[in-house]
Amino acid sequence: MKIKNKIYLFSTVTLLIILLIINSSIYWLFAKVTTDGELDRLKQEALHITDGLNQEGVEKIDPATLLQPYLPTNGMLRVIDADSRAIVTQEADGDEPMPRTKPHFERKATDGQFEAKGMEYGFVKVPVIWTDGRVMTLEVTESFARLQSNLKMLKNVLFLASLFVLIPAFFAGRMLSNLILRPVNSMIQTMEDIQVRGIFKKIPLEHQSKDELYKMGNTFNKMMDLLQQNFEKQQQFVSDASHELKTPLTVIESYAKLLKRWGTKKPDVLEESVEAIHSEAVRMKAMTNQMLLLANNSAEWNLNMQRMDLVSVCQTAADQLTNAYGRTFQLVSNEESVLVLADEQKIKQVLVVLLDNAMKYSSDAVEIDVGIDQEHVFFSVKDSGVGIPKEDLPQVFDRFFRVDKARSRDTGGTGLGLSIAKRIVDAHEGEIQLESEEGKWTKVTVLLPNEERGV
Known part of the structure; x- marks a missing residue:
């Protein structure tokens, strides 16, 4: 199923369920309140009748005549004796005869409702002292036809209101799905074009928003x-x-x-x-x-991380190259030792690459500086050679890159040394920086995380 149809279905079904719950609650609450109100009214009428029966002189009046003034519209009155027999029954004239349920004597007040021939009726039973002094049950029954008509009207109103809500909501869901899926469809079309034509293509973004x-x-x-x-x-x-x-x-x-x-x-x-x-x-x-x-990806390198002293490593590398090439290296450091957690062999490889480049492009002494700078430890290699043009600095760490005039095949090697050095530094979560002034000097600085500051 497409996402578009899922949005239609989910939004419509969810709204339908919410409307059903709300409408059912409204209908049930209205039916309960009105039914309870009608039963309370019948109860008040029954109590009014009992008050009338308790007045003096009523014993001389015919029972049928006595109850006639109290007969509810579209209702029925019955007096039931202790043997559950209806001794008096009064019924209002109407289109439909009142249902004759089996009489039942009750010693306490009760009320309720029942259904007969598709119609709802309410009844109230209260004890009453009859004209001859016996305790009887007075039953007042009335049709709830008007109440049913009101509930039916409410049901129709709720149904129509639900339709008026669902239909706009359906079209609103359709518009929303089109709005949501437009960039998705655009992305799909762009991906298909990339796949078919083999080109790099972007999605056109018409409006700049923050969604x-x-x-x-x-x-x-x-x-x-x-x-x-x-x-x-x-x-x-x-x-x-x-x-x-x-x-x-x-x-x-x-x-x-x-x-x-x-x-x-x-x-x-x-x-x-x-x-x-x-x-x-x-x-x-x-x-x-x-x-x-x-x-190889830097994340795939197996680094042998151990605590090492950068001052000692730089001094050892400088001594070895001095003995091998007879060049002068000056180690500058304000610290007796600079400890760092790193792969010693990989860091030595970076240092050798930097020193080798410095020797190739400068005949003067090479300066090595080691120290601590805020959250990092660092070592740098500075030569007084031909330098690098400013416009070429961002490309120096690219593979096979050589500055045309300053880096020839005879002196420049393969052009991969600085690329490898940068990858090693990146694998240590460090940073390598390059500064140079053409014709005067070049300085490369390697920054590594300071473990002591992080503890």
């Missing part, structure tokens, strides 16, 4: 933007990866042909070819490993 339907459409459009951006990044990644792998494969193929043709005859060609093929194969392996690392 949930507008938010749903706006969220869908934002999701489309994100999917399109990710798709374009994926396409760019595939294109860049193909381009990056094409060069080493071409080199390997060329040297393989050279080796096949002259390798057995010229030892120098053999040595050069083997060295070139080995070098390109190593570079391809490193690039492939880096691309596989970037392909």
